[in-house]
Amino acid sequence: MKTLISIIQPRLEQAQLLPDGLWELLDEQAYLDYRDSADFDAAWIAAYQKLHRDGLKPVEQEQMQEWSRLAFDQVIRASGSGDLAAYIADDIDLIFCAHLLGVEDEFVHWLAECYAEQRLPA
Template sequence: MTTASEILSRISGDILLERIFKKNTDWDAKLDARDSFEFDHAWSMSHEKVTSSCPPEDGSVREVREAAYKKVYQITKNADLAAYVSDDMGLIALACKNKLDVEFINNLWKSYTQGEFPA
């Protein structure tokens, strides 16, 4: 299972986010797609499962969130998009840190590692 420090390393050190966000894409349309009931419900339920069964975010998870936000904002200049990615990465890091196996969160991480923005 991936750790928060490995996620931070991938965000900071390699092309994980650059591969996705340097594409010429209508990011507003991609964000709108995430507002579909299915995606939003699955994300919210996963978030609730993780936050209700784990201690609050610590410094390592906050570091992941901050690094993701800064990297995506630097590339796209889109604060909303950067916030969504930061939330995703924070959720992934918190689940990994607490060794929770949540299929939706695993699929979020898989999308990012395959060069796709989850929507």
């Protein structure tokens, strides 16, 4: 996971989390429906519930908020969709929180791989 974080973090900080052309090809409603599907939602929630955020130091919590904000801002500027921006910001939060807490989770690892490859989890 550390290797994936080392790929995602600089892209996030350089406003290059996802490629610009991605949004033109994306069927936004179909993707949002996929994200809202029972299987995806259940896997996301299960991963989230493994994280005990009270184990984060205040400086780590602030950094997590900054990374999430960066992701949200980039996606809303590029796509114009608050829903997409919120989902992606939540994914980034989940990925970095798991990393900081040292939590290994197959679903979170898959999310991180997707973003490291500059594609949406699907």
